[in-house]
Amino acid sequence: MALNLTSKKAVVSEVADIASQAHAVVAVEYHGLTVEQMTNLHARARQTGVYFRVVKNSLAKRALVGTEFENVQNHLTGPLVLAFSMEDPGSAARLWRDFFEENSKLDKKAMVKFLGFSGQVMPGSELDRLAKMPTKDEAIALLMACMRAPLDKFARTLNEVPGKLVRTIEAIRQSKEAA
Template identity: 30%
Template sequence: MAKPDKAAAIAELTDRFRSSNAAVLTEYRGLSVAQLKTLRRSLSGDATYAVVKNTLTAIAAKDAGLDGLDDAALAGPSAIAFVTGDPVSVAKGLRDFARANPALVIKGGVLDGRALTAADVTKLADLESREVLLAKAAGAMKGALSQAVYLFAAPASSAARVVEALRAQQAEGTAEAA
């Protein structure tokens, strides 16, 4: 690669690192072109998957302010999934593809500027989707609110029962007097 081409590639990778909220580094050795195409298609909604040169990626990561990609992660043939959508769904997609195609190896990544190991990416993949977590949080808040409504309504309903009992007792007393 000529120097201007390398500079352009570094600038493009730097922009991708800055514009994405996560990046997952993989090794694709042993995968066919058709398998890579299938992987790209499965990630297309939330990420772009690109084969990268390790030295240019290391330079671009430093330029983007990411210290999480070390030399060990950038060894061998590398490809990066630049995540622009939900990182959990991308991690799940990569994990599921790696289960079906053992040649794909997840090496690590970066999430919001923090370095991730391969185990961290697996833990991220084991999380439930954002929508499910939001639904659970909303359900928990609804439960807490209904408990609060019950607690606030309890003294009023208790007072109403006491007043009704006193009224019934008084009506009973006047009926006996007559």
């Protein structure tokens, strides 16, 4: 379906707004995917905080100007679906990784074209690495565990002093009873 100028401007504006807020982008060639698979991907994307959009490359290039993903413009070739991670950097990569695990007949290496993250363009082979990035809650939990570890060790060390005293007294008591 051809878009008129007003519709094109609306698409560019929408994608530009999303790209300015997104943490990462994953571009996948959708050629070979069924309508059912695309529908399932859209539904999962909404649940996981991923903006999922098939957009013409010429419009995507215009939309990405002035965003952190401006450097991916040269890689926008072929029929692509763009998945923008809105909540955490790895959410779009996890969406696609899980999809390819469920549909093992699809060639992940050929379909994932590139990733955009932190102002860098990465090849599609880095999908798993980006997908393994922790979510915000996981990162906070890891940070708290690291901050708490020295305190836990200090508490165990302090607790060991009276414990050792009790064991020593018990050993002396047993040796006197045995004598």
